[in-house]
Amino acid sequence: MTSLRAVLRACSAAALVLAAACADSTSARVQPAPDAPAPQRLVCTARVASRTVSCAAPGAEGVRADRILGQGAGMKLTSSNIGVVADSFAFDMTVTNQLEYPAGTTDGVSPDPSGIRVFFVDGIHTTSGTGSVTVANADGTGTFTASGQPYFAYVGVLAPAATTAPKRWKLRFDPGVATFSFGLYVSTPVPPGAGSVWMTVLAPAASAVVGDDVDVRVRVDSASASVLSVRANVDDRSVLLTPVSAGVVGGTLSLAGLPAGPVQLRVHAVTVRADTGTVLRALTKDAPPVVTVLYPTGGVV
Structure with a gap:
């Protein structure tokens, strides 16, 4: 079992490409992240003759870790440049951070020497x-969910949405092997996420009636670490807020196409140490009024 505050991040089945609250409060403390969903193990089947791999993510049980993220919610694996030379099946593999905070670090700044490790769950079959x-x-073997599991390590702080440099993986096969399969998990150190952030929503006002475009302004009052991002969203509409003045971030959130009626604005902040939280604000979306002049008619006064 790894001694890190390791976080096993399950990989999305679609991610591995081997073939190619404070309701309506104006100032609120960041709330802890919700419990993570069940993990998904990525199971891949390789075909030597066609030099392809197809993957699926069946349910996985018994994974030991402090926190677990489910399919598509954590780390993404992407490979390219598949080749079969003699007895070696090889490909380049990268890792993309789909978390909202840095990975490969325990403090959000310095890289952890163990790095982000992609490990084989129970060998290759x-x-x-x-x-x-x-x-x-393999870069080494470790004990993650069992003993003696080979892994590839990607050392360095990986920012949200960032991708590592590719690493060449080589699997050696006997001449009679036609197809084989293997399961993968990702284990990565992450910041503790135990601090606090306070922020005030300056605009829109509580219970405001808004149109298709909403001007959002938020002041970050205090934080236990450097704020990495502040994002505002309503339903599936989202905007990353950017600095507009000292301590204030803002942006325009488009609600075009959403029906008129009550909506909830969600403002979410994240620090480099994974401190996260949410402020909610109730709003009403309504179409702007339309004025039609009935009299006098055009040109008549």
Whole structure:
């Protein structure tokens, strides 16, 4: 079992491409992140002759970790440049951080020496043909969900939406192997997320009636670490707020196309140490009034 405050981040099935509250408060403390969903193990089947891999994410049980994120919510794996040379099945693999805070670090600033580790859950299994397949160039073996699990490490602080440099993975297979499968998880250190952030929504006002475009202004009053991002959203509409003056961020949120009626504005802040939270504000969306002049008619006074 890793000694880090390790976080196992399950990979999205669609991510691995081997073939190619404070309701209506104006000032609120950041709330802790909700419990993470159940994990998903990424299971991949490789075909030597066609040099392809297809992947699915069945349910996984028994994973030991402090916190677990589910399918599509954490780290994304993408590979390219697949090649089969002699007895080696090789490809380049990258990791993309889909979290809202940095990964590969415990303080949000300095890289953890262990790095982000992508590990094989229970080895590699031949599914057709004869012979075995092994990991040829793993960076090491560790105990994550069991002992002796080979892994590839990506060392460095990985910012949200950032992608690592590619690393070449090599799997060695016996001549009789036609297809094989393997399962993957991602284990990464992350910041503790135990601090606080206070912010005030300056605009729109509580219970305001808004149109298609909403001017959002938020003042960050205090934070236990450097604020990484502040985002405002209503339903599926979202805007990243950017600095407009000292301590104030803002932006325009488009509600065009949403029906008239009550809506809820959600403002969410994240620091480099993964301190997160939300301020909610009730609003009403309504179409702007339309004035029609009935009399006098055009040109008549």
